Amino acid sequence: xxxxxxxxxxxxxxxxxxxxxxxxSKFNDTSAVLEAYNGGQRIFGxxxxxxxxxxQEALPKDIAWHMIGHLQTNKVKYIAPFIxxxxxxxxxxxxxxxxxxxxxxxxxxxxxxxVYIADEETKFGLDHAEVIELLRxxxxxxxxxxxxxxxxxxxxxxxxxxxTKDEYQELKVLFDGIKLSxxxxxxxxxxxxxxxxxxxKLAIEEGSTMVRIGSSIFGVRKIKHxxx
Numbered sequence: 459x460x461x462x463x464x465x466x467x468x469x470x471x472x473x474x475x476x477x478x479x480x481x482x483s484k485f486n487d488t489s490a491v492l493e494a495y496n497g498g499q500r501i502f503g504x505x506x507x508x509x510x511x512x513x514q515e516a517l518p519k520d521i522a523w524h525m526i527g528h529l530q531t532n533k534v535k536y537i538a539p540f541i542x543x544x545x546x547x548x549x550x551x552x553x554x555x556x557x558x559x560x561x562x563x564x565x566x567x568x569x570x571x572x573v574y575i576a577d578e579e580t581k582f583g584l585d586h587a588e589v590i591e592l593l594r595x596x597x598x599x600x601x602x603x604x605x606x607x608x609x610x611x612x613x614x615x616x617x618x619x620x621x622t623k624d625e626y627q628e629l630k631v632l633f634d635g636i637k638l639s640x641x642x643x644x645x646x647x648x649x650x651x652x653x654x655x656x657x658x659k660l661a662i663e664e665g666s667t668m669v670r671i672g673s674s675i676f677g678v679r680k681i682k683h684x685x686x
Contacts, residue, residue, distance in 0.1 A: 461490060462497035464675045469498075472669070477662055480524055480651075482672030484509065488516050490676050495521065503545070503670055507533040514540055526610075526670060528582050531555040539563050545570045545610045545651050545668075548582045550592050553604060560603035568607045570651055573632060575625040576614040583611065586632055593640045606641070608649030608667070609633050613657060622657050626664035633665070 459467075468479055482503040483491045491502060495518060504510035505527020514523055514537075522542035529546055537544075538559035547553050547569045560567040571592070574583030584592065592598055593606075611629040613622045633650050641647030651668040653661025658669040 461493045461676060465494060465497045465499055468671060468675065472662075475662055477666060478668045480526070480668055480670045481675050482526065482654075482670050483513070483676065484527070484672065486676045488513055491517055491521075494675065501542075503672075505546075507536050510541075511536050534559045535562075538565070538567065541567060543568045543570065543607070546572045546582070548572045548584055550595065550597065553592070553601065554597060557601040557604045566603050566605050568605050568646075570608045570610040570649060571606060572610045572612075573629055575611040575629050577617070577621070577625075578614055581612055589632070589636065590639075593636070605646060607646050608651065609636070610651040610668075612654075613652070613661075619660065623660055623664065626652050626661050626666070630665040 465481070472479055478501065479499070480501050480503045481494050481499045483494070484503070484505045491513060500520065501522045501524065503524040503526040504513065505525070507529070510523060510525065523540065525537060525541055525544045526546055528548070529544065529552060531552055534552070534555045538556070544556060544567060547556065553569065556567055556569060571589055572583040573589060574581060574585055609629060609632065611625070613625045629652055630650065637647055649667050650665055651670065652664070652666045653669040655671050655674040658666070658671060661669060
């Protein structure tokens with residue numbers, strides 16, 4: 459099946475679910491992204507800043523780019539002028555830098571707080587207590603150029619279905635609590651980004667509003683190595 463055919467399949471599946479499809483285009487070249495774009499897709503996710511910047515420069519400007527990978531503070535300035543959503547905010551330090559660079563560009567950048575839910579040390583993210591501590595901090599309350607619009611989580615790799623389900627349930631419970639405690643009057647806090655090619659159906663069952671699908675749309679990626 460072509461990229462366009464794969465997109466049609468997912469769009470039909472997600473129809474009526476109130477779930478946004480993020481096409482994860484990392485390691486795919488611009489022609490593959492353009493094929494998806496011509497198939498009607500407008501939201502793409504990348505996890506390497508250099509690759510993201512190169513694609514943004516080369517591709518249509520109405521694409522909404524999401525940063526979904528670990529983001530170093532010294533790289534924020536390169537994506538601050540155009541990024542639509544940073545899904546992977548995993549520290550107060552990073553959030554402060556995003557706020558600083560957004561201010562330089564006269565923007566308010568939407569962000570998701572990445573929460574550590576996996577049973578793996580290799581994953582990034584804030585634990586539950588750190589999320590609450592960040593949202594209660596005076597530093598956060600002073601930030602005028604970022605907007606927290608939800609949470610993001612990555613489940614354990616190759617886990618049993620029950621474990622994945624439990625991890626997503628845990629994130630949804632946290633989301634509901636954070637919404638009630640900190641964002642009760644803010645409609646903008648509504649995104650729960652969880653679910654990828656292998657487990658997106660489970661994630662939707664547990665309340666996901668964004669799924670990140672890559673290989674099932676674009677096929678096996680040709681990995682291009684970028685210097686850190």
